[in-house]
Amino acid sequence: MIRFVPRTRTPVWLSVAVSIGAGLAALALTAIPLALTGAPVFTAFALMAQGAAGNGFALAETLTRATPLIFTGLAAAVAFRAKLWNIGAEGQLYAGALATVALGAGLIEAPSYVLVPLVLIGAALAGAVLLLVPVLFKTRFGADEVVVTLLLNFIVLLFVQMMLEGPMKDEMALGWPQSAPVLDEATLPKLVSGWRLHGGLVLAILAAVLLHVFITRTVWGFRIRAVGENARAARYAGLPVGKAMALVGLLSGGLAGLAGASEVAGLKGYLTADLSPGFGYAGIVVATLANLSPLGVIPAALFVAGVFVGADSMSRAIGVSNYLADLVVAFALLSVLVGGLLTRFRIVFVRRGTA
Amino acid sequence: MWEALDILTQANFWAATIRIATPLIFGVLGALLCERAGVLNLGIEGIFVAGAMSGWLAVYLGLPLWGGVVVAALVGSLFGLVHGVLTVPLGLSQHVTGIGVTLLATSMAYFGYRVAFPNVATPPRIEPFAPLDVPLIGDLPFIGPILAQQTGFTVLAFACVGVLAFVLARTPLGLALRAVGDNPEAVEAQGLSVVALRIGAVMAGSALMALGGAFLTLSAFNAFYFGMINGRGWVCIALTVFASWRPGKALLGALLFGALDAYQLRIQTIAGGVVPSQIFLMLPYIFSIAALVLVARRADYPRALMKPYFKGQR
Numbered sequence: 001m002i003r004f005v006p007r008t009r010t011p012v013w014l015s016v017a018v019s020i021g022a023g024l025a026a027l028a029l030t031a032i033p034l035a036l037t038g039a040p041v042f043t044a045f046a047l048m049a050q051g052a053a054g055n056g057f058a059l060a061e062t063l064t065r066a067t068p069l070i071f072t073g074l075a076a077a078v079a080f081r082a083k084l085w086n087i088g089a090e091g092q093l094y095a096g097a098l099a100t101v102a103l104g105a106g107l108i109e110a111p112s113y114v115l116v117p118l119v120l121i122g123a124a125l126a127g128a129v130l131l132l133v134p135v136l137f138k139t140r141f142g143a144d145e146v147v148v149t150l151l152l153n154f155i156v157l158l159f160v161q162m163m164l165e166g167p168m169k170d171e172m173a174l175g176w177p178q179s180a181p182v183l184d185e186a187t188l189p190k191l192v193s194g195w196r197l198h199g200g201l202v203l204a205i206l207a208a209v210l211l212h213v214f215i216t217r218t219v220w221g222f223r224i225r226a227v228g229e230n231a232r233a234a235r236y237a238g239l240p241v242g243k244a245m246a247l248v249g250l251l252s253g254g255l256a257g258l259a260g261a262s263e264v265a266g267l268k269g270y271l272t273a274d275l276s277p278g279f280g281y282a283g284i285v286v287a288t289l290a291n292l293s294p295l296g297v298i299p300a301a302l303f304v305a306g307v308f309v310g311a312d313s314m315s316r317a318i319g320v321s322n323y324l325a326d327l328v329v330a331f332a333l334l335s336v337l338v339g340g341l342l343t344r345f346r347i348v349f350v351r352r353g354t355a
Numbered sequence: 356m357w358e359a360l361d362i363l364t365q366a367n368f369w370a371a372t373i374r375i376a377t378p379l380i381f382g383v384l385g386a387l388l389c390e391r392a393g394v395l396n397l398g399i400e401g402i403f404v405a406g407a408m409s410g411w412l413a414v415y416l417g418l419p420l421w422g423g424v425v426v427a428a429l430v431g432s433l434f435g436l437v438h439g440v441l442t443v444p445l446g447l448s449q450h451v452t453g454i455g456v457t458l459l460a461t462s463m464a465y466f467g468y469r470v471a472f473p474n475v476a477t478p479p480r481i482e483p484f485a486p487l488d489v490p491l492i493g494d495l496p497f498i499g500p501i502l503a504q505q506t507g508f509t510v511l512a513f514a515c516v517g518v519l520a521f522v523l524a525r526t527p528l529g530l531a532l533r534a535v536g537d538n539p540e541a542v543e544a545q546g547l548s549v550v551a552l553r554i555g556a557v558m559a560g561s562a563l564m565a566l567g568g569a570f571l572t573l574s575a576f577n578a579f580y581f582g583m584i585n586g587r588g589w590v591c592i593a594l595t596v597f598a599s600w601r602p603g604k605a606l607l608g609a610l611l612f613g614a615l616d617a618y619q620l621r622i623q624t625i626a627g628g629v630v631p632s633q634i635f636l637m638l639p640y641i642f643s644i645a646a647l648v649l650v651a652r653r654a655d656y657p658r659a660l661m662k663p664y665f666k667g668q669r
Contacts, residue, residue, distance in 0.1 A: 033463065037470045085450045143644075143651035144596065146397065146450060150589040151640045158640075162633035284454055321469035326462030333455040334437075337447045 004345035015291045015343050022289065022336035023303055029331040030324065039320045051313025052306035058313070060195045064267065066298075066305035068093070068276070070204035071259035072283025073290060073297040074211055075127075079252035081215065081292050082228040084138075084245060086131055088149025089256035090280025091156035095130045096123035096257025098160060100264040101168060101179045101271045104186030112185040119186050120203070120261050127257020128250040130156065135249035139242050153280065161273045170270065179271040188266035200262030204298075207255060211294040224248055256280060285333045291343070304329055362621045366497065370504040371620070374575055376613030378403070378567035380512040382591030383598060383605040384519050385563030389435075391523065391600055392556030393536035393659040397453025398438045399564050400588030401460030406431050406565025408464035411572035411579045412471060414481045423573055424508070424566065431565025432558040434460050439554035446663030457588075468579060478578040484508050508574040513606070515563065520602035532556055536657035539664040549664050564588070586640065593643040596654050608646070615642050 031041050053059050072089045079086035086092075099122040104115060134148035164177040172180075188199035215221040226234045227244045235241045259279060264271050286304050290296030311325030362368050382399060389396040396402075410427030414420055434456055441452045472479060484506035493503040523529040535542045535552045542549055567587070572579050594612060598604035619635040626635075 033466065080451075087450075087454065137644075137648050137651075141648050141651045142654070143648045147589060147593045147596075147647055148644050151586065151593065151644050154586045155637050155640050158633040158637050162631045165633075166631060281454070281458065284451065285458070288451055319473065321466055321473075323462055323466040323469055326458065327466055330455060330458035330462050333458060334441065334452070337441065337452055337455065338445065340447070341445060 003348045003350050004341070005348050007344060007346055010343045015293075015296075018339040018343055019289050019291060019296070019300065019336060022332055022339045025335040025339070026328050026332035029335070030328045033327065034320070034324065037320070039318065044314055044318060044320055044324075047314040047317050048307070048310030050310075051317075052310030057195065058309065060192065060197045062302065062306045062309045063201055064196045064198070064305075065309050066301040067198070067200045067204050067266070068259040068263050068279045069282055069286050069301035069305055070201075070208060070297055071255050071262060072279050073286030073301050074204075074207055074283075074294055075252045075255040075259070076283045076287035077290060077292045077294055077297055078211060078215070078224070078255065079248055080228075080287055082224045082245065082248040083231070084135065084248050084252065085146045086134075086149050086249070086252050086256075087146055087284065088131060088134065088152050088280070089252075089259070089283045090276060090278065091149070091153040092127035092130050092253045092256035093260040093263075093276050093280050094156045094160050095126040095253075096260030097264045097271050097275055098163065098168075098260075099123045099126035099257065100186070100261040101182060104182035104265060105168075105180045105270075106183060109183070110185060112187075115183065115185045116188065116265070119182075119265055120258060123257045123261030124254035125257070127255070127260070128253040131249045131253030131256075132246065135245055139245055157273065160271070164271065164273060168271070177273065181270045182265055186265055187269065188262065196267060198262075198266035200266035203258065203262060207258065208294045208298050211251075211255075215294060220244070220247060256283070259283075282329060285329050288333055289336050291336075291340070304332075307332075358625050359622060362618060366500040366504075368617055368621060369498075369501045371617040372610060372613040373501070373505055373509060374613070375616045376609040377509045377512045378570045378575070378587060379591055379594060379609035379612055380516060380606055381563050381567030381570065382588060383594045383609055384515055384602060385431075385560040385567070386591050386595040387598065387600045387602065387605055388519065388532075388560035388563065389557050390595060390660055391536045391657055392532050392553045392560075393539065393657055393662065393664070394439070394442055394553055394557050395449045395453060395592075395661050396435070396438055396456075396557060396560060396564075397450060397592070398434055398456030398460060398561065399453075399591055400584060400586070401457030401464075402431050402434050402561050402564040403568035403571075403584045403588045404464045405434060405460040406568030407572045407583065408468055408568075408579050410565070410569030411481060412467070414573060415479060420484055420573055424511075424569055427565045427569035428562040431568075432562040434565075435558035435561025436554065438561065439557035442663070443553045443557070444550050446665065449661050465581060468581075478580060480577045481573070483572075483577040484574040506574045508570050511566070512570070515566075516602045516606045523602065533657075536659050539659055543664075543666065549666070553664075564591075567591070590639065590643045593647045596656075597646040597650055599650070599655060600657065612639060612642065615639055 034044060035041050051058055052062050075089045100119050103122045104119040134145040137143040137148055138145045164179060168179045170178055170180040191197045223239050223244045226239055227241050231241055263275055282304055286297055286300045289300035307328045308325045311322040315322035386399055406427040409430040410423040413426035414423035438452060438456045441447045442449045486504050486506055493499050531542060531547055531552055535549055539549045571583060594608040598608045616639045619638045623632050623635045
């Protein structure tokens with residue numbers, strides 16, 4: 001007979017071990033469908049590892065891919081901490097990207113030390129406001145935020161397509177729906193010349209550190225955690241639950257908006273409707289792998305980014321579909337959820353009859 | 356102006372309404388069955404994809420059309436089993452697990468499709484369900500041509516509404532299912548297994564969701580496309596709240612949504628050029644959010660929805 005005994009506190013090493021174990025379990029589980037297709041399993045994984053971190057260029061590519069995932073991972077982590085189920089980071093990312101183009105592609109001309117912060121603030125605000133709508137629907141009308149944020153993703157993407165075919169269309173782009181490029185003054189600097197790695201990574205890591213300090217060291221951070229642990233108890237204790245929720249919404253939406261700004265102003269230089277291959281959804285996996293810890297989001301984002309970059313490279317080499325990466329990521333999410341039981345409970349074996 | 360109203364008199368419009376509503380009928384029935392038993396199943400979007408892909412692939416590989424329907428239902432119930440085991444006995448977060456199941460089912464379907472067809476320019480096709488050719492009904496005035504365009508798969512959807520309504524309202528099993536979502540302690544006190552009932556409901560509900568996906572590839576279209584589900588699953592979750600978890604109202608909600616979607620498709624051609632098409636494409640999603648917000652205040656959620664139940668613990 002097995003019994004689950006709740007833990008009062010979880011040692012940090014155990015959380016880390018569970019996350020690493022989940023990543024390995026995900027790879028093991030993915031090996032099953034991979035083997036069924038007749039592909040060489042070990043070669044495929046070796047090629048993935050090599051493609052993700054085999055040399056400096058591969059590593060830089062993984063870091064570049066991790067940058068938006070850190071932002072969306074933080075967006076999910078802070079929201080889920082307060083049990084605000086923001087599944088709309090994808091839409092908020094595009095809202096941030098739209099704001100980046102709206103402000104940074106010629107509307108305002110200013111030196112970069114003015115324009116870059118302006119663009120970042122604008123993008124964060126756009127994402128934040130977009131999430132504030134479902135948060136208000138939740139607190140005012142009791143409408144489930146999951147469905148509203150999910151559906152908003154589709155609405156925002158259609159809105160982006162509309163803008164790209166209409167007011168924001170770059171007339172120089174030969175009919176391809178893309179926005180005008182952002183000005184050089186609005187562009188985030190490259191970290192290493194010749195590589196795609198850009199200043200967005202520094203911002204993302206900074207955001208993770210700041211969010212960690214905010215959540216663990218400030219009064220509002222404590223309130224957010226309290227609301228997430230038990231909203232009714234928090235309300236009974238006189239905490240401003242509605243305000244805390246609104247603050248979480250602003251933070252989470254703002255972080256997702258920054259992901260969009262970083263991709264446009266740091267990497268692509270302009271906006272297309274396929275800017276994000278699901279960074280918003282992958283952020284949920286990143287946050288869960290990180291056990292909702294802001295600092296943990298960084299390695300978790302690196303893992304997920306490495307899987308995607310590695311799978312692309314593996315796919316080019318031996319022709320196994322790169323949807324394998326999505327499979328690893330999905331298995332990782334489910335594995336870490338199951339593994340999370342170990343961090344919340346001690347498993348005690350009891351002989352039948354003695355319990 | 357008259358053109359906009361004229362749409363409502365066209366048999367084609369009403370036929371399209373039913374065609375668009377059919378997958379949603381399956382989806383909402385599936386979602387409400389899971390939720391009535393106390394489990395939110397956000398795996399729905401991915402289960403739609405998996406059902407669409409697996410049902411289609413089975414027919415492509417030589418099974419008869421109804422064989423494809425059965426395969427889709429089985430695949431759906433397997434993903435339901437995964438969601439059920441993780442959320443019911445293990446009590447994991449139903450939100451995050453559901454997203455995980457969606458990611459898993461979607462990536463398995465896409466990966467499987469790419470394995471089966473590594474390099475195809477145009478998606479391979481099958482011979483889909485043919486419209487029902489029932490002599491007398493087809494001759495009825497106005498509704499005849501509307502019904503004559505539907506397939507046996509749509510008839511199955513309408514039959515499922517009746518069967519699920521009957522089972523939930525009139526049978527001991529239905530009583531147990533409703534009770535397990537409202538008051539699991541009472542079910543346990545009767546000597547029934549909360550775990551078995553909930554997992555069973557999630558598996559059956561997921562099978563229905565998968566049928567919604569399969570309808571798209573076996574009846575509405577004849578091929579599988581990436582991104583063809585495009586949020587239909589999430590719409591079903593909103594419509595479930597709108598339908599107050601009742602099969603009859605689920606049918607109504609799905610038809611209303613179908614009518615709106617069919618209408619926006621037609622009005623696009625009239626207003627084309629003046630208003631961007633994306634505005635019309637947004638309408639179904641906006642409608643879903645509006646429906647959810649309007650009914651949310653007085654929504655009568657199953658009382659134990661999203662509350663894990665552990666035996667002997669209150």
